[in-house]
Amino acid sequence: MRVSLPLLRGYRPELPASSRAACEVLEDVGIEVKRHQDTPRGEVLTVELLANRGDHHCYLGLARELGGRFEAPTPLPPLAPLTAADGPAPLVTTDTCLAFGVARVDLADADPARLPEAWAEALELNGEHTGLLAVDAGNVTGRELGQPVHVYDADLLSGPLRVRLSEEGESVVLLDSAEPVALPAGLTVVADDEGVVAVAGVIGARRAAVTETTRALLVESALFDPAAVRRAARALARQTAAATRFERGADPTLVDAGAARTVALLDAWGALAADGPRTWSRTVLPADARLAPREIPLDLDSLDTYYAVDFDPAAVERRLTCLGFAVRKADGTDAADGGRTLLVGVPGHRLWDVFNPECLYEEIGRMWSFDSFPAVLPEAGGGAAPTPRQRARAALEQVLVGYGFFEVITDGFYSRTAHERLGVPAGSPLNRHVELRNAIDRNFSLLKNNALLQALDVADYNQRHSLTLGKYFEFTHLFEAVDADSHRELPLLWGMLWGEETYGSWQRGGQGFDFWYVKGVLEELAHACGTRFEFRRTADDPSPLAELMHPTRSVHLYADGRRVGLCGEVHPSVTANWKLRTDRVLYFEVDWTALLTERAPQSAEQVDELPEHPLLRRDVAFHLPAGLTAGEVRTAMEAVSPLELAWVRVTDLYESGEVRAHTFELAFQNDNTVTADQVNHAMGALTSHVLTTFGERGVYQR
């Protein structure tokens, strides 16, 4: 809302002369000044109002709020005396209308009347100046009192006004449109015999609109249900000043005053015909419980405790009174508690938001300034220990950052077009998504069910900016559609690597990443959480995402027998869709919550004594054809070794043409009785076993 500071000063002369000081006071009572402008016509403030304070949307409301701080009352401006109208009052057939009345006056034929310049400019600030005096008078009433009024050309109405719900198929040409607008059924409308003349509390219709030729004027002042007005405003996509005010709950005590003030303004400006009617007709409606008068007990001792200060009861009473509250001491409390309980009557303009003592505490807090109260740090006890999830995540982050990964953050959604880029096979569960039904941007239409797509997007973005190395990860959630009404939200840690890095020796050029690098990172991740991964080929163990991975260079990760993720190279045909500059792209993802060690071991595991004598080591090299893993050969050797093996591991892999020579290092336990002959004999037996077992598959010794 944009406010004329000179006009506001007219209602609240106690405001400091300095505009900066005035703004500080406004902010201190809850009226945030977003902008201060010096214009040729005076200072203008753009204020942001508290969302629950409809009564602030007018000059009198702002002045009253300041009045609480300055202990100054804020009386209503002059109202016109109106006589009761002959004939029936408007008919109200919906409980979404809480109060309804119309004033009837005639405008003078001559046109000497002018809207005062100050008000013309004030209305202009919020785009409410129409140039039609009767309409502007209504707008001034709304902006001054906070009671929206609507004016009709009475000669254009057909029959009495009725407030009812719109019916199926109704339409209306609204004031701001040239074409009829279809009204959804069930909106609160004001109608005459010919149809709708206003959408209640939102906007009027052209058919009964006031024009320069209007002489007979009907001034509607009403109170509508906030939710009903909000529904109508949303349905019509029109957030008018009246709707804004009604949605926050208008003042039932201002319904009569609204019409009377509009008439008084028109009269004061010389716009009324001297001999015309000045009547008021209000419909009698059932009482709404929400509008019933109420009193709230205010315990001053509790108030003192709440803010940790001793309030002066008289000052509390004065300031609340200036805010419009009716304050009295609770019956019989004078003797019992020294008058420490007040009963605070809620005024009409606060019936929608003041219900309990905390509401009153808030009023008092603003009137004294929250800044004026002491800050008391409560006893906090000991600090909170990190949760298992915090610990696990921190451990995983430490490993990844140590390996040179950067954390990135990607959106929780993507577009259908983006998803198509992955080339997910038809029938894959990855084609099912949790969909957002109202996303304003199609890039937000699908909640992500995989992280690979955005990981590749990050690669694409960075490679287009000439980066030759990418190592990054993210902790995120995936959203898996179970059926139309349910979904699963899955925590996920994913990482991606591509390009070359030059650690170790920049002189020798860069070194690319491969499957085994990622495997090592994952082993460290598992280790950091006190667990281990088992790696199983995706080719033998299919999954939807595995279809997007390199068939022979990817594995699933298992922890405690449960599949918790995968890792390996992204399928070349997938990376081709991104036209990446790097040949191989490595990716991993894991349900990191599966790595949480929920229970600490009951007792420490006994550590074996380290061998006193050095292990006896021997090497043997075999060519292993594609399809046969070193793990299979190792297992075969471990199974038949005549001596106790400490380990068998691959220490070198030489690949040239068809040759894939693996050097296995075997380490035998040594109790200082094992002879060289025994070791040599064991090596011969193991070599022979391997060649016998795998010879037909093409294994030979090198």
Place this chain on the structure above:
Amino acid sequence: MEVSELENMARSAVEEISALTDARELEAQRVKWLGGKGLVRRARASIKEHQGEARVAFAREVNRIAEEITRVVDEATERLAAEATARRIAEDWIDPSLPATAPRRGALHPVRVVEQRCVEIMGRLGFEQAEGPEVETDYFNFDALNIPRDHPARDMQDTFWVDEQRLLRTHTTSVQARVLAQAAGRPVKVVVAGRVYRNEAVDATHLAMFHQLDGFWVDRGLTFAHLKGVAVHLARELYGDRRVRLKPKSYPYTEPSVGIDVECALCGGAGCSACHESGWVTIMGAGMVHRNVLQEFGYDPEVFSGFAFGWGLSRMTTQMYGLSKLRPVYRGDLRLLRVLDGRSALCV
């Protein structure tokens, strides 16, 4: 062997050894003079050729010459070692301006860094971290937080809807509702950080997904003075010892509600473009938990009270890292992430 021969021998040894420049030649000289078949050994063997006083004198002379040659060899050894070290040092010259070869560390995302900092500070006050789903029900996101259907506050948080009941959470306060629902009326003290979503057009300073942090404490006897105590403590821990102010706000789930501002560090409160000429920077929203929220979860508001506070982690990140725009940090730009990792977080 005569004494004169010994003297000649000693003279020759000193001259030869002193002139050596090579460690291998020195070793050869040491063997020649002092080795098992060396000249000194041969001189000792000839002692028995002398008799009486001459034998004693000759033996003394042999010992003197042996000591002399040993001394000269030791000196030469030391000299040659020093020369070798000097040569090696000269040859070892490197260019320290060449890049390091140790593996480079990566970095956490700046938003995560700020989150950790906040959670750590709150952890010291006893706040335990809680988490909740990102796809939330309208009950936990709105209704349970005193935001019923048709409440204007629902418009303030443009919502992504999945269906009639499910939505993408618009604030991490939804986790507050979940925690209270599970607490069964017991005191709770929790911090929540995570992603939130708003269905609005994306530009440099607005994102459809960003990060928030919420803290709340429900217990017996908590007052606004305590809220202010914690809020001011947090503000100073996060932003340093600066002036703090509270100003009225309105949030449906708290009453009273306040905004916490700190003095703008760039202008010292005088007003500048960074603080929109106000001299203050808003850092968090806070308030006493609304009694309707307490009652919704079975807390008697006459017995229990609580306070809650929260802020946009994304916004705080831009403040602390001196970023004018939010969007770049969410783009996965590894160049930017490395640059930001290289600077300590600042406060605005």
